[in-house]
Structures are given as structure tokens and as C-alpha cells.
Amino acid sequence: MTKMAYHHGELRQALIDATRELVRERGEAFSLADACRRAGVSTAAPYRHFADKDEIINEVVAQGFADMASRARAVASDHPTGSVARIIAVGRDYMAFAVNEPTLFRIMFTQRPGLTDENIASLNGKECFRFVVQEVVDFCTANGIAGDAMQIALQLWTLVHGAASLTIDGDYDKIAPRIDVDALVVSGAQRLLSGGTN
Amino acid sequence: MTKMAYHHGELRQALIDATRELVRERGEAFSLADACRRAGVSTAAPYRHFADKDEIINEVVAQGFADMASRARAVASDHPTGSVARIIAVGRDYMAFAVNEPTLFRIMFTQRPGLTDENIASLNGKECFRFVVQEVVDFCTANGIAGDAMQIALQLWTLVHGAASLTIDGDYDKIAPRIDVDALVVSGAQRLLSGGTN
DNA sequence: GTTGCCATGTTAGTGTCTCTAACATATGTG
DNA sequence: CACATATGTTAGAGACACTAACATGGCAAC
Numbered sequence: 001m002t003k004m005a006y007h008h009g010e011l012r013q014a015l016i017d018a019t020r021e022l023v024r025e026r027g028e029a030f031s032l033a034d035a036c037r038r039a040g041v042s043t044a045a046p047y048r049h050f051a052d053k054d055e056i057i058n059e060v061v062a063q064g065f066a067d068m069a070s071r072a073r074a075v076a077s078d079h080p081t082g083s084v085a086r087i088i089a090v091g092r093d094y095m096a097f098a099v100n101e102p103t104l105f106r107i108m109f110t111q112r113p114g115l116t117d118e119n120i121a122s123l124n125g126k127e128c129f130r131f132v133v134q135e136v137v138d139f140c141t142a143n144g145i146a147g148d149a150m151q152i153a154l155q156l157w158t159l160v161h162g163a164a165s166l167t168i169d170g171d172y173d174k175i176a177p178r179i180d181v182d183a184l185v186v187s188g189a190q191r192l193l194s195g196g197t198n
Numbered sequence: 199m200t201k202m203a204y205h206h207g208e209l210r211q212a213l214i215d216a217t218r219e220l221v222r223e224r225g226e227a228f229s230l231a232d233a234c235r236r237a238g239v240s241t242a243a244p245y246r247h248f249a250d251k252d253e254i255i256n257e258v259v260a261q262g263f264a265d266m267a268s269r270a271r272a273v274a275s276d277h278p279t280g281s282v283a284r285i286i287a288v289g290r291d292y293m294a295f296a297v298n299e300p301t302l303f304r305i306m307f308t309q310r311p312g313l314t315d316e317n318i319a320s321l322n323g324k325e326c327f328r329f330v331v332q333e334v335v336d337f338c339t340a341n342g343i344a345g346d347a348m349q350i351a352l353q354l355w356t357l358v359h360g361a362a363s364l365t366i367d368g369d370y371d372k373i374a375p376r377i378d379v380d381a382l383v384v385s386g387a388q389r390l391l392s393g394g395t396n
Numbered sequence: 397g398t399t400g401c402c403a404t405g406t407t408a409g410t411g412t413c414t415c416t417a418a419c420a421t422a423t424g425t426g
Numbered sequence: 427c428a429c430a431t432a433t434g435t436t437a438g439a440g441a442c443a444c445t446a447a448c449a450t451g452g453c454a455a456c
Binding site for chain 1: 323331358359360361366367372374385386390
């Protein structure tokens with residue numbers, strides 16, 4: 001268990017963790033060099049584990065999506081399948097995630113060069129989206145909601161994602177200070193679920 | 199009209215324009231140094247007109263919002279006041295703007311250090327949002343839509359903004375390739391406008 | 397066990413970037 | 427016409443991403 005001066009042993013994960021912390025603390029202006037200092041290695045060390053900075057970011061994003069998905073599953077399991085409460089809870093958790101780690105949330109959802117369809121960040125993202133959207137589809141089919149369940153699911157996702165984005169970027173405040181975003185989303189969700197037949 | 203070797207004459211605006219072009223062409227990875235080369239000046243020249251890089255970005259954002267607002271006004275004026283077509287047209291234009299200049303769109307809506315409530319970027323943003331939201335409020339009151347007009351307006355904005363974000367970041371493709379985003383938004387908007395009374 | 401390979405660390409260095417300091421020039425106002 | 431000031435320059439500091447060449451130590455074959 002002795003930490004040898006030379007070989008770190010867990011450097012790969014240590015750098016991923018340090019980067020995620022820096023993203024929390026410093027926002028977009030995080031640097032790989034800072035992560036190295038935090039992990040106690042030289043600034044050249046990361047290149048034994050990652051091709052470039054983007055590859056570390058992709059790992060951070062992948063873990064972000066894994067966290068988001070596992071949180072969503074945990075929150076969903078607190079409510080009966082097919083209930084409105086379950087959908088609402090998942091949506092609220094989506095927003096809480098964004099508010100809690102706004103810069104990570106932005107990075108997760110922003111297209112970067114070097115982000116292919118097959119890498120882990122994309123795969124975890126797909127998995128996460130699939131769960132969220134499937135929850136809504138299940139609800140719609142279970143409750144006989146009029147209209148295309150998939151489309152309604154995507155509309156709900158879009159609404160919640162838009163609300164999360166506009167919240168963490170402070171854009172709501174520009175037009176309507178002290179707005180109740182939660183009420184806005186819940187009311188919007190109900191309208192989307194109870195609306196017309198198209 | 200002779201371009202003197204020393205004094206550029208229009209450097210401030212030239213740098214703003216060059217930066218916006220670079221944002222279009224290179225995405226987030228644009229550099230001030232590149233904008234200087236494009237404007238034909240040294241890399242120290244910008245600091246006679248701007249305190250730092252963020253101040254140039256704020257100008258670019260301000261002009262982006264000015265463009266967005268003027269486009270929205272132009273598009274709205276093609277349709278009768280209070281018509282659904284008018285709302286839809288403004289929403290479509292919002293999305294077209296995002297698709298046309300995705301990186302600018304992201305920068306416009308992302309909180310940055312150095313972005314205060316009083317600077318031009320924020321003011322133009324407010325003005326732009328106010329127009330979009332007011333359009334919907336006007337529609338709701340003119341057509342006797344049930345519910346809080348302001349809240350419905352914000353819900354529509356949220357939906358369209360979410361759709362724009364998820365589109366330009368390629369996130370829809372991860373779960374539902376070849377989705378018809380326009381239909382999704384139009385249908386969602388109709389549901390939001392025709393929904394329950396809460 | 398010893399030997400040697402190779403994974404994983406290091407130091408040193410390149411090129412780029414933002415921003416500053418000190419200096420240069422041109423413009424327009426008295 | 428003089429010169430103050432706005433606006434440009436060159437030089438350089440400090441940070442960063444990334445590379446090349448070298449060092450070390452764990453592990454596998456013998």
C-alpha cells in the first residue's frame with residue numbers, strides 16, 4: 001500500500017476525478033496542468049493515459065452521464081411505475097443535476113471535436129437519454145395519453161433541458177427575475193401530457 | 199480613404215467582425231490572435247479597444263442578440279399580430295439562428311465571468327428575450343388562452359430553446375436519429391397553448 | 397533469483413495564447 | 427505649427443497543450 005514516488009498506480013482515474021473537481025470549481029477555465037498538480041504528477045504524465053485533453057473530458061462526461069443515469073434510476077424507483085410523480089421526479093433530478101454541476105452539464109451536452117458515436121461519453125449519453133425518454137414513453141402508454149408517446153417524451157425532455165439550460169445560464173433572470181422554474185416546468189409538462197391529439 | 203499603415207481607423211469593429219467569423223469557422227477554439235491576423239494588426243492592438251478577450255466576446259454576443267432581435271421582428275411582421283403563424287415563425291427563426299451559427303448561439307446564452315447585468319451583451323439579450331416572450335403574451339391575451347400568459351410564453355421559449363440546444367449539439371440524434379424537430383416543436387407549442395388551466 | 401522488457405513516470409523544450417510594458421507614430425486641436 | 431493623445435508597434439512574461447528523450451521500477455521468462 002506504500003505510495004511509490006514514481007508509479008502512481010491510479011493516475012488515470014485520479015486525473016479524471018481531479019478534472020471533474022476543477023470543472024466544478026473553476027468552470028470552463030479548468031486546465032489539465034491544474035489537474036496534474038492536484039494529482040501530484042508532472043504535466044506530461046496524462047499523455048501516458050490519454051491522447052489529449054479532449055479524451056480526458058470525454059471520460060469526465062462519460063462518468064457524468066453514468067451518475068445522471070444512476071441518480072435518475074434511483075429517484076424513479078421511489079415512485080410507482082407509470083405515475084406522474086415518477087416522471088416529475090426524474091425531471092426534477094435532471095434539473096438538480098444541472099444546477100449542482102452547471103459546467104459539467106454544459107460540457108456533457110455540447111458537441112466537441114473528437115466526440116464520435118462510439119466513444120464512452122456518447123454511449124453513456126445515449127443510455128442516459130434512453131432511460132429518461134423511455135420513462136415518459138412508458139407513462140404515456142400506461143395512461144393512454146393521446147398522441148405519439150415518443151414525440152411527447154421528446155417534448156418533455158426538450159422542455160426540461162431548455163429549463164435547465166436557461167436556469168444555469170441565468171437567462172430567465174434577464175426577463176423575469178425570481179421566476180419559479182419548477183412550477184413552470186411542472187405546469188408545462190402537464191400541458192404537454194394533456195394537450196391536443198396531434 | 200487611403201489605408202494608412204499605422205492607424206487602422208475601424209479596428210474595433212473589424213476585430214468584432216473577425217471574431218464573429220472565427221467563431222463561425224472554428225467554433226469555441228477561436229483565438230484573439232487569429233482575429234488580429236485577419237484584421238492585419240499586431241496581437242497587442244486589441245487592448246487599445248478592449249480590456250480583455252471577454253470584452254470582445256461580449257460585443258460579439260451583443261451584436262448576435264441585435265441580429266436575432268431584428269430578424270425576429272422582420273419575420274414577425276410578415277404575419278398578422280396575434281396569429282399562431284406569427285408565433286411559429288418567430289420560433290422557427292430562433293431555431294434557424296441557432297442552426298446557422300451554433301457556436302455563437304451557445305456563447306450568447308452561456309454565462310461568463312465578466313458578464314454583468316449592465317453591459318451591452320446583457321442588455322441586448324434582455325431586449326431580445328423581451329420581444330420573443332411579449333409576442334407570445336400578446337398572442338395569449340388576444341386569443342383568450344387559458345392560464346397565465348407570461349408563464350405560457352416562458353414555457354414556449356423554454357421548449358424552443360431546448361430544441362435549439364439539443365439540435366445543434368447533436369443530442370437528438372443519439373436517441374432518435376432523423377427526428378423531425380420542427381414537427382416536434384410545433385406540436386409541443388400547440389399542446390402548451392391548448393392545455394389545461396393550471 | 398536474476399535479467400531484461402515495457403508501462404509509466406520525469407525533465408526539457410516547442411509553439412500558441414492572453415495580456416502587459418515600453419516605445420512609436422499619426423491625428424486633430426490649440 | 428506644436429504637441430497631447432489616441433492608437434498602433436515590438437518585446438516579453440507567464441500559462442497551457444503537447445512532444446521527445448530519458449529514467450525507473452514492476453513483472454514475466456528463464
